[in-house]
Amino acid sequence: xxxxxxxxxxxxxxxxxxxxxxxxxxxxxxxxxxxxxxxxxxxxxxxxxxxxxxxxxxxxxxxxxxxxxxxxxxxxxxxxxxxxxxxxxxxxxxxxxxxxxxxxxxxxxxxxxxxxxxxxxxxxxxxxxxxxxxxxxxxxxxxxxxxxxxxxxxxxxxxxxxxxxxxxxxxxxxxxxxxxxxxxxxxxxxxxxxxxxxxxxxxxxxxxxxxxxxxxxxxxxxxxxxxxxxxxxxxxxxxxxxxxxxxxxxxxxxxxxxxxxxxxxxxxxxxxxxxxxxxxxxxxxxxxxxxxxxxxxxxxxxxxxxxxxxxxxxxxxxxxxxxxxxxxxxxxxxxxxxxxxxxxxxxxxxxxxxxxxxxxxxxxxxxxxxxxxxxxxxxxxxxx
Amino acid sequence: xxxxxxxxxxxxxxxxxxxxxxxxxxxxxxxxxxxxxxxxxxxxxxxxxxxxxxxxxxxxxxxxxxxxxxxxxxxxxxxxxxxxxxxxxxxxxxxxxxxxxxxxxxxxxxxxxxxxxxxxxxxxxxxxxxxxxxxxxxxxxxxxxxxxxxxxxxxxxxxxxxxxxxxxxxxxxxxxxxxxxxxxxxxxxxxxxxxxxxxxxxxxxxxxxxxxxxxxxxxxxxxxxxxxxxxxxxxxxxxxxxxxxxxxxxxxxxxxxxxxxxxxxxxxxxxxxxxxxxxxxxxxx
Numbered sequence: 001x002x003x004x005x006x007x008x009x010x011x012x013x014x015x016x017x018x019x020x021x022x023x024x025x026x027x028x029x030x031x032x033x034x035x036x037x038x039x040x041x042x043x044x045x046x047x048x049x050x051x052x053x054x055x056x057x058x059x060x061x062x063x064x065x066x067x068x069x070x071x072x073x074x075x076x077x078x079x080x081x082x083x084x085x086x087x088x089x090x091x092x093x094x095x096x097x098x099x100x101x102x103x104x105x106x107x108x109x110x111x112x113x114x115x116x117x118x119x120x121x122x123x124x125x126x127x128x129x130x131x132x133x134x135x136x137x138x139x140x141x142x143x144x145x146x147x148x149x150x151x152x153x154x155x156x157x158x159x160x161x162x163x164x165x166x167x168x169x170x171x172x173x174x175x176x177x178x179x180x181x182x183x184x185x186x187x188x189x190x191x192x193x194x195x196x197x198x199x200x201x202x203x204x205x206x207x208x209x210x211x212x213x214x215x216x217x218x219x220x221x222x223x224x225x226x227x228x229x230x231x232x233x234x235x236x237x238x239x240x241x242x243x244x245x246x247x248x249x250x251x252x253x254x255x256x257x258x259x260x261x262x263x264x265x266x267x268x269x270x271x272x273x274x275x276x277x278x279x280x281x282x283x284x285x286x287x288x289x290x291x292x293x294x295x296x297x298x299x300x301x302x303x304x305x306x307x308x309x310x311x312x313x314x315x316x317x318x319x320x321x322x323x324x325x326x327x328x329x330x331x332x333x334x335x336x337x338x339x340x341x342x343x344x345x346x347x348x349x350x351x352x353x354x355x356x357x358x359x360x361x362x363x364x365x366x367x368x369x370x371x372x373x374x375x376x377x378x379x380x381x382x383x384x
Numbered sequence: 385x386x387x388x389x390x391x392x393x394x395x396x397x398x399x400x401x402x403x404x405x406x407x408x409x410x411x412x413x414x415x416x417x418x419x420x421x422x423x424x425x426x427x428x429x430x431x432x433x434x435x436x437x438x439x440x441x442x443x444x445x446x447x448x449x450x451x452x453x454x455x456x457x458x459x460x461x462x463x464x465x466x467x468x469x470x471x472x473x474x475x476x477x478x479x480x481x482x483x484x485x486x487x488x489x490x491x492x493x494x495x496x497x498x499x500x501x502x503x504x505x506x507x508x509x510x511x512x513x514x515x516x517x518x519x520x521x522x523x524x525x526x527x528x529x530x531x532x533x534x535x536x537x538x539x540x541x542x543x544x545x546x547x548x549x550x551x552x553x554x555x556x557x558x559x560x561x562x563x564x565x566x567x568x569x570x571x572x573x574x575x576x577x578x579x580x581x582x583x584x585x586x587x588x589x590x591x592x593x594x595x596x597x598x599x600x601x602x603x604x605x606x607x608x609x610x611x612x613x614x615x616x617x618x619x620x621x622x623x624x625x626x627x628x629x630x631x632x633x634x635x636x637x638x639x640x641x642x643x644x645x646x647x648x649x650x651x652x653x654x655x656x657x658x659x660x661x662x663x664x665x666x667x668x669x
Binding site: 060064065327331 | 413453458459460461462463464477478479481482485486488489490491
């Protein structure tokens with residue numbers, strides 16, 4: 001069909017639309033970048049889950065909870081002598097449990113100082129490192145030099161489960177089935193058990209090995225080791241963790257930042273465990289149904305609406321539905337601890353109208369091809 | 385009458401107590417920027433952990449932020465809005481924003497916002513590793529020379545022009561001096577432990593500073609069996625007297641020289657101090 005619109009009018013309209021597209025690109029650059037990085041991600045950036053978005057949004061709120069059940073002691077550059085002194089101080093401060101997130105792997109000159117200090121603090125949890133065997137159970141690979149020689153010491157596995165090496169740490173384990181047939185608790189669970197918290201028993205009972213760490217809006221008191229003596233009263237009846245907050249060798253990626261110390265992750269894990277916080281996952285089929293219904297609605301409206309306001313109406317509806325989808329997922333996550341993986345919903349809403357354009361285009365191409373065949377067939381029929 | 389006064393005192397205490405009690409529950413958890421606190425008509429610089437009253441005003445500058453800790457509900461309330469705001473209002477606004485899920489999502493998606501960095505960059509990340517001296521000197525570990533003792537030795541040596549003898553295993557070979565228009569010397573360590581040293585100058589103003597021939601920061605570390613040679617081709621014949629200071633354990637030279645200069649200027653280095661301290665102070669040129 002010939003376009004009867006004068007060419008200068010068409011050019012002006014195209015220019016205005018281009019300016020509008022430019023304006024929209026400023027407004028929507030960040031949301032689009034976020035969705036693109038989720039879909040067309042490099043292997044490193046492919047590590048994205050919708051819960052990461054929810055945790056980031058929740059953690060950015062201007063109100064955070066100071067979890068005063070847990071106190072962290074940052075050892076910085078302290079040596080074994082200073083750490084032993086800190087443990088002696090804690091033995092006078094009445095903590096509920098003390099987790100030493102430091103592996104004293106090698107024997108040194110100050111061996112007896114450290115082992116004596118640990119032995120005199122019967123509430124101590126020490127870390128172990130494990131590796132998975134081909135059968136799926138675990139064996140110990142890292143242990144302190146006085147492993148199993150000390151009484152009243154509990155051990156907890158300090159490994160941080162992730163989907164791949166370098167991926168974000170989203171979950172904590174409760175227990176690790178060992179090659180010997182028994183199971184070892186994780187560092188967080190060991191501390192909760194040492195503190196005789198009922199949540200520890202509940203955690204064991206539910207039978208699940210992995211639980212989502214609740215990173216949102218929590219903070220812990222961190223005391224540098226050289227200020228421990230002045231703040232001794234703060235340790236009374238608390239879960240105290242001693243470790244390095246800024247050691248480059250013990251930094252890990254998490255949903256809320258890409259550089260968090262192992263000790264801090266254990267603190268978040270313990271806090272989540274003590275709160276008995278668990279997240280439920282919405283079934284995947286529900287995500288597909290929601291995606292199908294919403295996309296169907298947009299596409300159906302696109303086909304049926306004939307008004308000149310069709311385009312703008314559909315685009316606004318598309319944008320509003322996208323924002324509402326993310327808002328709904330976030331609300332369910334925050335209020336009901338329900339994780340809705342609305343990836344397909346977001347993508348189908350984004351590409352629904354594009355899919356319609358592709359469909360219409362294919363229909364047109366098919367019509368052209370079919371039309372030519374009919375013309376050719378009738379031409380031959382006439383010739384005969 | 386006594387009973388009346390007693391009852392009056394109790395009544396006053398009960399009235400005042402909530403205000404006193406409430407005031408203890410709020411504190412400044414953290415802040416960023418040049419934040420000030422206005423309390424009872426006075427303005428003071430913000431200090432982490434300071435107690436706040438509900439009616440105190442927090443003045444937040446552009447780019448700054450403040451966090452208030454409420455020990456009653458154990459929550460931390462943050463505001464990054466520039467301006468003056470009361471403690472109570474800050475907490476109310478923060479709680480309201482936190483409860484507003486729609487704006488939280490919009491804030492994260494930054495709809496309509498350009499990149500916050502713009503042309504500004506921060507240069508915090510350092511592409512290098514650090515190695516503790518403990519790996520070179522495991523026996524010394526975190527040991528460090530006492531600053532006061534070393535400073536007193538240094539000041540005394542400068543005041544009395546003393547010259548320590550070198551211990552067995554440490555040699556200083558001078559090949560040329562300022563008179564030859566160049567300086568060249570070597571320090572070698574054949575002891576079984578490291579040697580930490582640097583070079584100082586004693587200026588005409590009777591001040592000690594790090595010599596141009598020395599290490600500008602920290603000190604040289606000579607591991608057992610090592611030698612360093614320092615040379616400089618052309619130098620003024622009036623090069624300030626250069627002194628070698630060496631110890632078996634690391635020392636903070638900046639603090640030592642600062643303290644020594646203070647002792648010298650205060651004429652406190654009047655006596656020769658303990659020479660048993662393992663510090664070598666010896667003129668080179």
